[in-house]
Amino acid sequence: MIKVTADTSGLNKVDQGLARYSKIMPTDTTNRILRKATKPMLNVAKANAPVSKGGRTRISLKHRSAGKNANAYAQGGATRRDMRAKVVPPEKNESGRILIGVSKRSSKVGWRTNFITRGTRIRFSKAGKSLGRVTKNNFLQRAYDQTMPMVRVDVEREFRLEFMKWARQNLPQSQQ
Numbered sequence: 001m002i003k004v005t006a007d008t009s010g011l012n013k014v015d016q017g018l019a020r021y022s023k024i025m026p027t028d029t030t031n032r033i034l035r036k037a038t039k040p041m042l043n044v045a046k047a048n049a050p051v052s053k054g055g056r057t058r059i060s061l062k063h064r065s066a067g068k069n070a071n072a073y074a075q076g077g078a079t080r081r082d083m084r085a086k087v088v089p090p091e092k093n094e095s096g097r098i099l100i101g102v103s104k105r106s107s108k109v110g111w112r113t114n115f116i117t118r119g120t121r122i123r124f125s126k127a128g129k130s131l132g133r134v135t136k137n138n139f140l141q142r143a144y145d146q147t148m149p150m151v152r153v154d155v156e157r158e159f160r161l162e163f164m165k166w167a168r169q170n171l172p173q174s175q176q
Contacts, residue, residue: 029162030096031087037154041100042085045143049080049102050116079116082108101140117141 082103090097104110119136 025095025162025166027090027096030090031098033155033158033162034087034096034098035085037151037158038085038098038100040154041143041147041151042083044147045100045140046080046083048139048143049083050137050139051080079109079113082110100143113140 079102083101084103086099086101086103088097088099102108102110102113115134117136117138117140120134122133123131125131
């Protein structure tokens with residue numbers, strides 16, 4: 001019978017190095033890793049974003065630009081076009097943070113995302129006419145649920161690769 005022994009003290013050193021590196025990892029490196037890893041989530045969110053009336057809504061006479069016919073259609077999908085991944089400052093116990101959502105900047109449609117994801121109740125005009133309601137369509141949560149396991153794996157893999165690059169440059173190498 002063959003007896004196999006293994007020295008695991010090296011694993012403890014690697015674990016300590018990973019923990020230390022996560023605290024001193026440059027923010028731009030963390031942000032790059034997060035952007036790369038969350039790209040699939042952004043793509044799924046864009047694909048799931050609703051487009052009203054098959055993407056065709058009439059151009060308002062009041063807001064049409066010069067040269068447009070009054071009966072022309074505007075391409076829908078502003079929610080889809082305005083999707084983005086935004087890197088924000090991390091909390092105290094985090095090394096990085098990224099948000100996937102719809103931009104709320106001026107001329108963007110992020111202000112209406114909560115109406116889409118949460119829905120609205122039936123609304124009535126002052127005259128009592130029903131204006132309808134927006135049904136709940138939480139496309140952002142579906143994108144999160146669908147891609148989060150894949151994003152976790154990608155973040156861990158990229159983090160490990162960055163750590164290995166850092167370790168080769170900063171830790172003493174054994175001579176063999």
